[in-house]
Amino acid sequence: MSRTAHIAMVGTPMVSHVLPSLEIIRELVSRGHRVTYANTDHAAELIAPTGATLVRYASTLPVADNVWPDDPVAAASLFLDDAIAVLPQLRAVYDDDPADLYLYDVGAYAARALAEAQRRDVVQLSPTYVGWEGAQEEIGAAFMSLPGARAYQDRFAAWLARCGAVTTDVAEFSGRPRRALATIPRAMQPHADRVDDAAVTFVGPCLGSRAEQGGWVRPAGAEKVLLVSLGSAFTRQPEFYRRCVAAFGDLPGWHVVLQIGKYVDPAELGPDVPGNIEVRSWVPQLAILEQADAFVTHAGMGGSGEGLYAGVPMIAVPQGAEQFGNADRLVELGVARRIDTADATPEALRTALLALTADPRVAARSAALRAESRAEGGTRRAADLIEERLAL
Numbered sequence: 001m002s003r004t005a006h007i008a009m010v011g012t013p014m015v016s017h018v019l020p021s022l023e024i025i026r027e028l029v030s031r032g033h034r035v036t037y038a039n040t041d042h043a044a045e046l047i048a049p050t051g052a053t054l055v056r057y058a059s060t061l062p063v064a065d066n067v068w069p070d071d072p073v074a075a076a077s078l079f080l081d082d083a084i085a086v087l088p089q090l091r092a093v094y095d096d097d098p099a100d101l102y103l104y105d106v107g108a109y110a111a112r113a114l115a116e117a118q119r120r121d122v123v124q125l126s127p128t129y130v131g132w133e134g135a136q137e138e139i140g141a142a143f144m145s146l147p148g149a150r151a152y153q154d155r156f157a158a159w160l161a162r163c164g165a166v167t168t169d170v171a172e173f174s175g176r177p178r179r180a181l182a183t184i185p186r187a188m189q190p191h192a193d194r195v196d197d198a199a200v201t202f203v204g205p206c207l208g209s210r211a212e213q214g215g216w217v218r219p220a221g222a223e224k225v226l227l228v229s230l231g232s233a234f235t236r237q238p239e240f241y242r243r244c245v246a247a248f249g250d251l252p253g254w255h256v257v258l259q260i261g262k263y264v265d266p267a268e269l270g271p272d273v274p275g276n277i278e279v280r281s282w283v284p285q286l287a288i289l290e291q292a293d294a295f296v297t298h299a300g301m302g303g304s305g306e307g308l309y310a311g312v313p314m315i316a317v318p319q320g321a322e323q324f325g326n327a328d329r330l331v332e333l334g335v336a337r338r339i340d341t342a343d344a345t346p347e348a349l350r351t352a353l354l355a356l357t358a359d360p361r362v363a364a365r366s367a368a369l370r371a372e373s374r375a376e377g378g379t380r381r382a383a384d385l386i387e388e389r390l391a392l
Contacts, residue, residue, distance in 0.1 A: 004032045005390050008099035009052065009125075010090065010111030012082075013040040013063045015232040016302050017105050018047070020127035020183040023208040024103075026050040027383040036099070038090060038111075057089040066233045070320070073148040080156055083109035087163060090114050101389055112173065117164030121389055124177035125382075128301045128322060129184065131175045132194040140171060179389065181382050184301055185308050185373040188329055201385060204376030205305040207286060216257075216287045219278075223253035226353065227288045228296040231303055234319035235261025237341070238268040244296065246346035248353070249274035259283045286310070294357055296349070299326040299338075308335070311370030313356040313363070317344055334365035 007028055011018055018039065029035050029051035037052040040059045047054055060082045062068060069075050087110040094114060102122040104111030115122035143149055156170045167173045179199055186192050186202035218225055228244050230237060241260050248256045256277045260266065266279050273279060285303070289295060289310040297303040299316040304326050307314045314336040316327035330336035337352040356362055377384075 003390060004034070005100035006034045006036070006097070007101050007103065007386070007390075008036045008038065008055075008094065008111075009103040010038040010108045010114070011043065011105045012079075012107040013042040013059050013061060014107075015043070015046070016300055017107060017127050018043045019302060020206060021103070021105070021125050022046060022050055023206045023379040024125065024181075024183075024382045024386070025052050026208065027379050028386065031383065031387070038093070055090075055093050057086050060085050068233075068320075071146075072143060073146050073152055076143075077148075077152055079107050079109065080152065080159070082107075083113065084159055086110040087113055091117075094118070101386070103386070109174065112167070112177075113160070113163045113165040116166040119166075121392065122178060123386060123389060124180040126177075126180050126182045126200075127184065129189045130177075130180055130182050130195060130200050132189075132191040133196065134191075134194060136171050136175065140175075181385060183382070184305050185369070186376065187308065187333055187369055187372060188301065188304055188326065190325070190329070201381075202376055203382040203385070204373045204378050205309045206379040206382055207306070207309065208379060214284050214287070216284055216291070218291045219255050222255035224255070224293040224357065225288070225291055226254055226256045226294045226296065227259070227283070227285070227292045228256065229259040229283065229285060229303065230261070230298040230317070230319060231300045232261070233300075234298050235259075236263045237319075238264050240317070240341060240344060241269055243344055243346050244349060245269055245273055245277060247349035249277055251276070251350065251353075257283055257288055259285075294353055296353075299323040299330060299336075301326060304330060305373070308333075308366075308369045309373045311366045313359075313366055315339060315349065315352050315356065317341055333369060335362060335369060 009025055025035055035052040036055050037047045038055040038057055042063050044054055061078055090110055098118050102111055102115040102120055103125055106124060106126045112122055153170055160168045160173060182200055182202045183206050185204050244258055258277055258279050262281050286306055289306055289312055292312050295307045295312045296315045297307060298319045300323055314330055316330050316336045316338045318324040318327040327338040331338050337356060339348055339352060
C-alpha cells in the first residue's frame with residue numbers, strides 16, 4: 001500500500017456523475033486516506049455515506065430543475081461558466097490545504113485548473129466515454145462549425161490564460177486528460193482501439209452494495225422482472241409511462257417496477273394501474289437489476305453500464321445527449337433493441353420485450369459482456385491505480 005495522503009475529489013452535482021465515483025471514494029477512505037469531496041448541497045446526501053469530508057461550493061449548473069439546453073454550444077458554455085464560478089471557491093479551501101492528488105469529474109474543469117496551478121498530480125474519473133485519436137478532427141470540427149462555438153472557444157482560452165492552468169490549449173485541456181480512469185465498460189467506448197491506453201484505463205462500473213439505498217425483494221410468484229427507468233434527469237415523461245402501463249400491465253408472469261421520478265404524479269398514470277406494476281418515484285436500481293430479467297432504460301452511460309454489469313437485456317429509449325449513441329452501441333453489442341420515444345407504442349414495447357427475452361443469442365451476449373465488464377476490475381482496481389499515482 002502507498003502512503004496515506006490527502007486526496008481531493010472535485011465533482012459536478014449531476015447525480016449521474018456523482019454515483020460512479022462514490023465506491024472509489026469509499027474505498028480510498030477505507031484504506032486510510034483523508035478524502036475531501038468538493039460538490040454542492042445537491043449531492044451532499046449521496047457523498048456522506050462514503051466517509052469523505054464534503055467541501056461545499058455553489059454551482060451555476062441547472063441541477064435543481066434538470067432543464068438543460070439542446071444546443072451543444074449552450075450546454076458546453078454552462079460547464080465553462082460553472083468552472084469560472086467554482087474555481088475561486090475551490091482556491092479558498094485548497095490553497096491553504098492542497099491535496100496530494102486531485103481526482104475530478106469530466107465536467108469539473110475548475111479541478112484541473114486548480115491542480116495545475118498548484119503543480120499537483122490530477123486524475124480524471126470519467127463516467128462517460130473518453131476521447132480517442134482523431135476525435136478532435138471528427139467531432140471537434142463539427143462543434144466548431146456551430147453558431148457561437150468560436151466565441152465559446154475564445155472565452156475558454158482567455159480563462160485558461162488567466163486562471164493559472166499550465167495547459168492552455170482548449171482542446172487538450174477539455175478533451176485530453178493527463179491520466180484518466182473510465183468507469184464504464186470498455187465495450188461502450190467508441191473507437192476503443194484508438195484510445196491512448198497509456199493515459200486511459202477502463203476500470204468498468206465501480207459498484208458496491210449500496211446498502212444505504214435500501215434493498216428490493218422480488219415478489220413471490222413473479223416469474224420475470226422488468227425494470228423501467230429513465231434515470232434521474234429525463235423523467236418528465238408521463239405519456240411514456242402510460243404507454244409502459246399499457247404495454248406491460250397484466251403481462252403473464254411479469255412483475256414490472258416502473259420508476260417515474262420526482263416530477264410525475266402517480267395519478268397521471270390513470271386510475272387503473274394493473275397489480276403487476278409497482279410504481280415508484282425512485283428505486284435502488286442496481287438491487288433490482290441484479291434480480292431482473294429485462295431493463296427499459298434511457299441508455300444513459302450509468303444505466304447502460306449497470307445493465308451490462310448485471311447481464312440484463314435492454315430496451316433502449318434514448319432521451320438526449322449521448323444516449324442515442326449509447327443505444328446504438330447496445331444494439332451493436334447484441335443485447336438491446338432501440339425504440340425512440342415517438343415510436344414507443346405499447347405494441348412496440350411489448351413486442352421488443354418478448355423478443356429480447358426469448359432470444360438465446362441475446363442471453364449469450366448478455367452473459368459474455370457481464371463477465372467482461374466484471375473482469376475490468378471496478379472499484380478495487382481504480383483505487384489501486386490511484387494509489388500508484390501517490391507513489392510517483
